[in-house]
Amino acid sequence: MAGKDSKSDLRWHAVSVKPGANACNAAVSGKNRRWLSREAPLLPLPGCTRPDTCQCTYNHHDDRRATSRRAEDLDAFAQAPRVANERRKRRTRRGEK
Numbered sequence: 001m002a003g004k005d006s007k008s009d010l011r012w013h014a015v016s017v018k019p020g021a022n023a024c025n026a027a028v029s030g031k032n033r034r035w036l037s038r039e040a041p042l043l044p045l046p047g048c049t050r051p052d053t054c055q056c057t058y059n060h061h062d063d064r065r066a067t068s069r070r071a072e073d074l075d076a077f078a079q080a081p082r083v084a085n086e087r088r089k090r091r092t093r094r095g096e097k
Helices: 025-029
Strands: 014-018 034-036 057-061
Touching: none
Parallel strands: none
Antiparallel strands: 014 034, 014 057
């Protein structure tokens, strides 16, 4: 069984930019974006207006996704929502009732 430090866990390691003091617009506008570590831009970011004094760093994340995309809240046995106009009650495939 693979441990926490296995290569399979590192495939999804991601980083986001943590803007430093007096951060430029490039850092502030991209602070909520996550990149896979191997695809992350180098710091200072391209378009940084203060590369000589840049204090931005990376935040590290186990996964690139900020939230789970899985439907954990769905109940497979819940009733389907009611439809306002139920057309099947008015007519059958073979004509009027």
